[in-house]
Amino acid sequence: MKTPLYVIVLFCAVLISGSALAKDAINSIGMDKTQVTSQGDSVPPYVVSEKLVGVGEKLYKRRCGGCHSLDNNRIGPRHRDVYGRKAGVVANFKYSKALKNLDVIWTDETLNDWLVNPTAFAKGTSMGFRLGKTNERNAIIEYLKSLSSAPGFSAGVK
Known part of the structure; x- marks a missing residue:
């Protein structure tokens, strides 16, 4: 035919x-968008919103900056490359047993659940701060994702 x-x-x-x-x-x-592609077949590509990353950066400084830094351990561990990293593994940071024993990779879902209620997510953690607003959590997670260089990700905002 x-x-x-x-x-x-x-x-x-x-x-x-x-x-x-x-x-x-x-x-x-x-929404300004940037396609971020994976480096391997097992990691799907994801989209990072430049607008949301900008909002997330400001919120991160205001909500997280009292205890965390991107590049230095403070009261809490450093956050650069947290997205895609296993929980409780930053060198030279003294984690609670709850975080050391937590078998979790930080992704959109796990970071969201953590920020909703850290003490429910990892019983015995020393982080008690909660981030109740969904839009704020999403923006901060998007910001952290944009700073990731975890294996399998080529994250960043162009």
């Missing part, structure tokens, strides 16, 4: 226009 050429051309035109419409829809919601 031969497919007429005009059917193939029409099909391609529909695919191309659908892609353009989807891109316009994303741009119309006001």
Whole structure:
């Protein structure tokens, strides 16, 4: 069975226009986006929103900066590269038993659950601060994700 050429051309035109419409829809919601691709087959690519990262940076300084730093251990461990890292493994930081024994990789889901209620997430942790607002948690997680160089990620905002 031969497919007429005009059917193939029409099909391609529909695919191309659908892609353009989807891109316009994303741009119309006001979110700047950067596609971050994985370096391996096992890690799916993810999108980092430049706008959300900017909001997250400000919130991080205000909400987390009293105890944490990106590059130095303070009351809490350093946070650069926390996204994609196993919990409780930062060198030269004295973790609670709860964090040392926690078998968790910090991802969107685990960071969100942690920030909602750290003491419920890891009974015995010394972190009692909770971040109740979903939009603030999402922005801070997006900011931390943008600073990740964990294996399998090529994170950053362009």
